[in-house]
Amino acid sequence: MRIVTMDPASCVACRNCEYACAFQQGRTFERRDSHIRVSFYPEDRVCIPGTCLHCEQPWCQEVCPAAAIRRDPVTGAVVIDAERCAGCKMCLLACPYGAIRFDSRARVARKCDLCGGDPQCVKFCISGALEFVEAEEAFAFRREGFDARLKELVSQARGGRR
């Protein structure tokens, strides 16, 4: 399956992903409607995007008393059936990443459903911090970045400049 990967080393907390998600959920650009959240800590200059990782053994699903959480057979996304959701908020407690939010207007829990396989947050991510990739390849960019730096150091050590 494909998941949304998040790279805090590229995120500039511009909030385009939040706007795109809010637009998908409720045709607004309001943060509270978004399933993806970017935390920005100015003093530390740290930007952390956060959304559901669609765990193999979803804690939210295990804890849900209404059996409202299941895995979408096509996209592999862990999704909430709003019809079945009783609004008990157990899943919010269970998720270690805080990726589930409570919609107090509809009185149900809501979370990322990968937009049915075409996640909007990624398409509106202008920094490239978000990518929609096969889970097996996820975070390959980390290795690439590390390789690039190492390559440079090794080549410098060998006396090559570029």
Place this chain on the structure above:
Amino acid sequence: MSPRQVFQTLCRMCDDHCALNVYLEEGRVVDIDGYQGHPWNRGRLCSKGRAAVDLVYHPDRLWKPLKRTASGWQEIPLEQALDEIAERLRAIQQRYGERAVGVWKGEAVGFAQQEDLARRFIHAIGSPNYFSNDSLCFNGRWIGYSTVHGAWSVPDYEHARLVVLWGANPPHAHPNMTQMIMRARRRGARLVVLDPRLSAVARQADVHAPLAPGTDGALAWGLIQALLERGAYDRELVEGYSVGFPQLRAYAAAFTPQRVERETGVPAATLSRIAAAMAEASPAVVNYVGNGLEHHENGINNIRAVACLDALLGALDRKGGNRLAEGFPSNRLTLYRERPLTALSPIGAERFPVLYGMRRECHTMTAMDTILSGRPYPLKAMLLTAANPAMTNPNTEKVTRALGALELFVVRDLFLTETARLAHYVLPAASFLERSELHVHAMFQVVTLSRKLLSFPGVQDEYRFWHDLAHRLGAGAYFPWKDEEELTRWLLEPSGLSLERLAEHPEGWPYQPIRYEKWREQPLATPTGKVEFASRYLKDLGYPEIPEYRPPAYRSAPDPEYPFVLVTGARKLLFYHSRYQNIERFARAGRNPEMEMHPDDAARLGLADGEPVRVSSRVGTIQLPVTVTASNEILPGTVQITHGYRQANVNLLTPDDVFDPISGFPLLKALQVKVARADSAAAPG
């Protein structure tokens, strides 16, 4: 469900030209997202692009021409409006002379062919007075760079090992550059951001150096000196392809790290760290200068100093440096060869000969004075398209008075803007989805044809408007093309590309493979054909030959009555100058407008986040909420207000009589102001 169709075109909600998928149902745009196939944005898009849907079908959009009458706006048919406008233009030209008419082209229709159509029109009817938003954007950097390199080079992010951003915040101003910079970082490039604010891009900087507004030149000279001291400069380029190196070397000597620290506030250690990073990464160093350097009293020379740095680093037209882009070969729409009209004293040409001489740009601030004074000659009519100077030019009070004093003022826009409200006629304009035009991505040397996806009765594209008016004024011979499509075919002729071929390539057509180090084979486009550390051209006009540094007035002659320094014009993601404020979803997405202030300053004034403040300069006063930032988000003593908000228009504070002497750009980013609680008894009267 009705069938959904998808078409590719390019976005023009800002000047980034991202490739779009536009989804239509029954001829109506229902959604927009990014088109994967184009090398420019690789399928990514910012939120403004999507909001084009809101813009096109906005309930306030104008669909009929409006005429101002004693009893208010009256809707009239388009043909009648054009007839009446032509009639009145003719009368004004007969009475006051041809040059009594000007055109003013705004940012909202973009540049390239739309700009050149306006330039063509005004010369075709015998006046040299072409004005645009470029009296206060872009030209400053173009001039600064061109006097040194012969062109404004483009950043080669894809191969850079060090990216240095000077007063530029791509995530908000050129959103699509962000992914290029971050890709470079993932490959190991370092990022240095020079900005008095912790801008969005500075959040990822390896080094963020908050420097005092307007002092960039001192920092650039400090870096030049540091590189010279280390001997870390490109001898081949300097010895074989430059002029003025001895003068540069002599002037740089005074810029010791200690002096630079005093001038800029950047610690000496940070300066050497940046210099070391530059030396290490050279020549694969991108220096990208943003709008932040243009709006200062010494703006051009500060920019020139950065351009000199490029050349020293050997980054000029080298892989991973600043590349000299090759232009797309197309026919030329302007009439500067056929009808130069320079003897007619274009407005501002005498006062700012470089702005006119290098850019054929008249000076909008001088135009306001000319309208009001009638000197040196009457300027009585203005045809303005896609601009909103009543919000975006400095000294709003004067702009409003001047534009309101015209005998004929015609405005084309999608909305009844603050500027349009001053007009005699307002004509409904086409959005970018209602025209087709050529777009060049110079960074990739790719040309793309955008597609006309919508049309509305009575709403003209730019070409049709100029064409119809020119034909009414006896200048029809200059506008022979039947429509935009025919015009584009003519523009394409020298390229050998057909319109059909281009239309088949929504991913763009690479018109010329990218080459580096072209200065080896062909002279640069400077007077000497070389890198000009010293410019004879500027010297002959009475300006310093090398880019000398002058500290901003708030530092050299501070006025104790106005203790804060105000930076205006930092970009916001969802707005573009004064545009998109009327998009509901955007207006609700954050605090708008706001004045950013350091927490220590706020504490001293007893201000809590969100409280209303009064900000005053010697020009005017406005009131708006304060946003108290984190302690590293803005320099103490500095405040920032973004322009374009009708509820609190910062240009009510900006002066229109303090300029960079070379470009004529107004001082907008280092104003002396005072700040007080809005309810305070001590507030100015």
